[in-house]
Amino acid sequence: MKRILFVDDESKILDGIRRMMYAERNRWDIRFALGGEAALRACEESSFDLVVSDMRMPGMDGATLLGHIRDRYPATARLILSGYSESALARRAVPVAHRFLAKPCSASELRSTIEQMCSLQDVLSAPEIRRLVGTVGELPSLSSSYARLTEAVSDPDSSITQVAEIIEEDIAMSAKVLQLVNSAFFGLALKVTSLSASVSYLGMETIKNLALASEAFRVLVPDKRIPHGVCEAMQQNAHRTAAIAGAIPMEPKIREVAVVATLLHDIGSLFLASAMPGEFCSVLSHATERGCKPFEAEEELLGTSHAEIGAYLLGLWGLPNLAVEAIAHHHHPTRIPHSGFDSTVAVYVADLLADELEAHPRGSIGLEIEESDRACLETLGVLPRYAEFRELALQACN
Ligand SMILES: [Fe+2]
Ligand SMILES: [Fe+2]
Numbered sequence: 251m252k253r254i255l256f257v258d259d260e261s262k263i264l265d266g267i268r269r270m271m272y273a274e275r276n277r278w279d280i281r282f283a284l285g286g287e288a289a290l291r292a293c294e295e296s297s298f299d300l301v302v303s304d305m306r307m308p309g310m311d312g313a314t315l316l317g318h319i320r321d322r323y324p325a326t327a328r329l330i331l332s333g334y335s336e337s338a339l340a341r342r343a344v345p346v347a348h349r350f351l352a353k354p355c356s357a358s359e360l361r362s363t364i365e366q367m368c369s370l371q372d373v374l375s376a377p378e379i380r381r382l383v384g385t386v387g388e389l390p391s392l393s394s395s396y397a398r399l400t401e402a403v404s405d406p407d408s409s410i411t412q413v414a415e416i417i418e419e420d421i422a423m424s425a426k427v428l429q430l431v432n433s434a435f436f437g438l439a440l441k442v443t444s445l446s447a448s449v450s451y452l453g454m455e456t457i458k459n460l461a462l463a464s465e466a467f468r469v470l471v472p473d474k475r476i477p478h479g480v481c482e483a484m485q486q487n488a489h490r491t492a493a494i495a496g497a498i499p500m501e502p503k504i505r506e507v508a509v510v511a512t513l514l515h516d517i518g519s520l521f522l523a524s525a526m527p528g529e530f531c532s533v534l535s536h537a538t539e540r541g542c543k544p545f546e547a548e549e550e551l552l553g554t555s556h557a558e559i560g561a562y563l564l565g566l567w568g569l570p571n572l573a574v575e576a577i578a579h580h581h582h583p584t585r586i587p588h589s590g591f592d593s594t595v596a597v598y599v600a601d602l603l604a605d606e607l608e609a610h611p612r613g614s615i616g617l618e619i620e621e622s623d624r625a626c627l628e629t630l631g632v633l634p635r636y637a638e639f640r641e642l643a644l645q646a647c648n
Contacts (some may be wrong), residue, residue, distance in 0.1 A: 251277060251278065251279050252277070252299045252300065252368050253278075253280065253291055253292070253296070253298045253299050253300075254278050254279070254280050254281070254298065254299065254300045254302065254364065255280075255282070255283055255284050255289060255298045255300070255301045255302070256271075256280065256283070256302045256303075256586075257279070257282075257283045257285070257286065257288075257289040257301065257302065257303040257304060257307075257312070257315060258273060258282075258284070258303075258304040258307070259284065259285050259286075259307040259308055259309075260305065261284055263304070263405055263499040264282045265285065267282070267318065267360075268280075268282065268460065270357040270360065271357075271361075272322065273361075274361065276470075277297070277379070278364075280308055283629065284312065285308075285309060286303075286307060286309060286310030286311070286312075286318075287309065287310060287481065287538045288320075289301065289303065289315055290315070290318060290319075293322070293323060293326075297326070298323070298326055299326065299327060299368065299431055300313060300326065300327040300328075300329065300364060300367060300371075301315075301316065301326055301327070301329070301366065301503065302329045302330075302331065302360075302397050303315050303316060303317050303328075303330055303331070303332055304330075304331050304362070305331065305332035305333070305340055305343060305355075306332070306333070306337055306339060308528070309366075310331070311331050311339070311342075312331075312343060312347075312387070312606040313330070313340075313343040313346055314329045315341075316330060316343060316346040316347050317345075317346045320346050322551065324393060325371075325375070325638075326577075327348050327367045327368070327370075327371050327530065328346060328348050328349075329348065329349045329350075329351060329363065329364070329367060330343045330347040330350050331350075331351050331352070331353050331355065332350065332351075332352065332353060333352070335351045335557065337600055339420075341406050342406055344404060344455075345404035346365060348571040349363060349366075349367060349371065349571050349572070351363055352418045354426045355372035358589070360588040361587075362505075362586075362588075362589055363560065364480050365586065365587050366575060366587065367571075368563075368584045369585065369586050369606045370571070370574065370578055370586075370634055373558050373578050374387065374558070374561060374562050374565060374574075374578070376558065378439075378554040378558075379554055379558055379559060379562050379644075380455070382552060382554065382638055383524070383559070383562065383563075385526075386526065389557065390469040390470060390524075390525075391464060391469070391509075391567065392465045392466075392469060392567060392587075393418035393420065393423070393468075394459055395416060395417070395419060395460065396423070397462075398416050398548050399413065399416050399417060399458055400458060402454075403454045403455060403458045403536070405627035408454075410446055410449045410450050410454070411446055412633045413449050413454050413457065413458075414444070414448070414449050415445035417445050417457070417461060417486050418445050420584055421466070422464075422468070422585065423461055423464055423573070424445055426460075426461075426609030427457060427460050427461055427464060428442065428443070428445065428462035429447065429449065430460045430463065430464070430513070431448045431451070431457075431460065431492070432453060432534055433489065433492070433495060433578045434493050434494060434497075434510075434646065435489075435492040435493050436452065436496065436509065436594075437496060438451060444456075447556055448561050452506075452507075453527055454623065456506055456510065457571070457648040458567060459510040459535065459573065460510065460513075461567070462514075462564070462567060462569055463488075463510065463513045464623075465516055465567075466514060466520075466563075466567070467481075467485060467488075467520070470517065470520040470523075470524045470525075471524050472520065472523040472524050472527070473524060473527035473530075473606070475531065475590075476530065476531070477497075477525055479521065480554075481523070482522060484516060484519060484520055487516065488512065488513050488514070488515070488606070489518065490515070490604045490608070490647055491515060491597075491600045491601055491604040492509050492512040492513045493646045493647060494512070494600040494603050494604055494607075494642075494643040494646055494647065495509050495511075495596055495597065495600040495641040495648035496509055496644060496646065497645065498600065498639050498642055498643070499642075500591055500596055504591065504592060504593050505581050505596070507570070507572045507573050507576065507593040508576065508593045508596035508597055508600070510570075510572040510573050511576040511577050511580075511593060511596075511597045511602050512570070512596075512597055512601070514560065514564060514569070514573070514577060515557070515560070515576070515577050515580050515597055515601060516556060516560065517556075517560040517563065517564065517577075518555070518556030518558070518560025518561070518563065518577075519544070519556040519560075520557070521559055521560065522548075522556060522559065528537035529551070529552060532551060533547045533548050533551055533552070534539040536550065536551055543563065544556070545557060545581045545582075555581060556598060557577060557578055557579070557580050557581050557582075559579055560578075561574045561575070561577045561578035563575060564612050567621050570592055570643075576593040576594040576596070576597040578618070579594050580594070580597045580598050581598075583597075583598040583626065584626055584629045584630065584632060588630060595630050595632065598626070598630070599627075599632060599636075599639060600643075601622055602619075602627075603639060603640060603643040604643070604647075605642065606619075607647055608642060619636070627633060
């Protein structure tokens with residue numbers, strides 16, 4: 251049973267949440283704390299899987315509370331509730347909260363966000379992943395420029411110029427980031443040649459995530475035993491999938507997450523190719539023998555797949571929670587609830603289309619969807635629009 255702590259400075263609001271969540275009492279153990287101090291005392295007494303806190307509270311506010319929780323109980327998931335008028339305040343919570351929800355939110359919105367967060371927590375703490383990643387020893391580490399960039403982006407006082415300067419100092423990183431910014435998936439009308447313009451067009455967070463994408467492909471170098479060209483093929487596939495995510499209609503906020511997540515969705519495969527080449531090769535031959543997809547072969551042989559492994563790694567590297575979630579579930583999107591066309595659905599659809607176009611480049615015969623995918627698209631409510639998405643994908647990739 252998941253243990254969830256709700257924190258607010260108003261007892262009336264906590265009473266409202268208590269009523270809202272009454273139906274969940276058999277699957278969630280829900281506790282309440284009146285204010286930040288009380289919340290920290292509750293965490294000292296017993297551990298929680300998730301803390302849901304109001305942002306604006308007298309004394310210790312939500313960002314400060316979640317900062318303490320992050321430092322003392324890193325495994326606890328952190329969700330912040332904030333009002334629309336508090337965006338400046340909420341920016342302080344960006345580095346400490348996994349997810350944000352705007353107040354007032356409906357019971358179903360709150361419930362599905364909690365479900366999504368709990369399920370990601372389960373996926374990332376699965377013993378199979380711990381065991382696999384544990385055998386590798388030290389994980390590849392990212393450059394010091396990326397570390398400085400992360401720090402600057404999470405500081406509410408840093409300016410666009412400061413962020414751009416950090417990237418500019420790293421020549422390889424700045425070339426790669428500019429290349430990504432100018433790729434078709436962002437649909438910018440003009441070619442952007444400076445990093446400060448990139449940061450002001452796409453925002454600090456997106457630019458940081460693009461830097462992470464370039465870093466990930468730089469540090470994960472396939473082992474010598476892996477056939478030449480595997481890494482290039484993976485990069486091409488990542489770009490094609492991102493281009494498709496850029497072409498499918500969706501809300502801009504969702505697209506921002508989806509483009510970054512598509513660029514990185516199969517990074518777990520690259521990790522296997524670099525850190526566990528033996529397993530990588532067995533997966534490929536198993537998939538060929540059985541005529542199944544590589545992720546299915548991974549699940550059979552390793553008990554998990556590149557989706558969860560990649561999500562785990564990217565979570566450690568500081569990719570935002572929504573993108574990590576989209577990556578973790580990109581082969582099983584129906585295992586979490588969705589309220590519409592969110593970034594997880596977007597990544598799943600773009601990946602499916604990219605694979606289809608790869609198999610049938612002209613798109614003429616690629617009209618067969620596998621039964622399991624058809625059922626999945628149906629459940630997600632996107633089957634009626636799939637033909638339209640395929641047309642857009644074809645245009646984007648040709
Ligand atoms: Fe995948
Ligand atoms: Fe893929």
